[in-house]
Amino acid sequence: SQQGEEDPQALSIQEGENATMNCSYKTSINNLQWYRQNSGRGLVHLILIRSNEREKHSGRLRVTLDTSKKSSSLLITASRAADTASYFCATDEAWDTGRRALTFGSGTRLQVQP
Amino acid sequence: KAGVTQTPRYLIKTRGQQVTLSCSPISGHRSVSWYQQTPGQGLQFLFEYFSETQRNKGNFPGRFSGRQFSNSRSEMNVSTLELGDSALYLCASSGGLTGRTEAFFGQGTRLTVV
Numbered sequence: 001s002q003q004g005e006e007d008p009q010a011l012s013i014q015e016g017e018n019a020t021m022n023c024s025y026k027t028s029i030n031n032l033q034w035y036r037q038n039s040g041r042g043l044v045h046l047i048l049i050r051s052n053e054r055e056k057h058s059g060r061l062r063v064t065l066d067t068s069k070k071s072s073s074l075l076i077t078a079s080r081a082a083d084t085a086s087y088f089c090a091t092d093e094a095w096d097t098g099r100r101a102l103t104f105g106s107g108t109r110l111q112v113q114p
Numbered sequence: 115k116a117g118v119t120q121t122p123r124y125l126i127k128t129r130g131q132q133v134t135l136s137c138s139p140i141s142g143h144r145s146v147s148w149y150q151q152t153p154g155q156g157l158q159f160l161f162e163y164f165s166e167t168q169r170n171k172g173n174f175p176g177r178f179s180g181r182q183f184s185n186s187r188s189e190m191n192v193s194t195l196e197l198g199d200s201a202l203y204l205c206a207s208s209g210g211l212t213g214r215t216e217a218f219f220g221q222g223t224r225l226t227v228v
Contacts, residue, residue, distance in 0.1 A: 042219040101170050102217060104157035
């Protein structure tokens, strides 16, 4: 079963605008990761944020993590048509859950209009 | 450095048959995980192997099995195929002793059961 939900399920914006996606999860985590998937292909790792971090940047990406609310957000600034893809959050659960596997959210389909 | 390679890319099988999918991880990575992706259930964890041992298993029936070889290459097998097994099967490898780092995904094997 999936760890949580992503919001929104779909997002359509114009090139140059910012895109924000949210992810909620249920259990204690070791880290949270964001991935991108282009139309039925493999997933590409974007960024990893550890449970003791609150914010992380990578290029045009900004990720925040609020462990008290069990939520994370991914912000893509100055979006481009090439950013069109599905975005997934994935949680790596804490050691005491005994689970060593990524649990994925349901994903957000981002469409960037040129 | 070569990425994760999955073979074959596409496969069409008949109900009741069995299938074997292959995954070659990034050189030096010892953790290999398998995921099933369907439109209805999203990305679901199948199992993870580390140094030829299954470390974790998802909630799939016993028809789904896997193994890992000494060179870290992994195979997954699905016996007595059902229509609902039609999916994109993704393999991911990760490095480090704990495997708690980013996962690198292959392009997937698209399995269609008719």
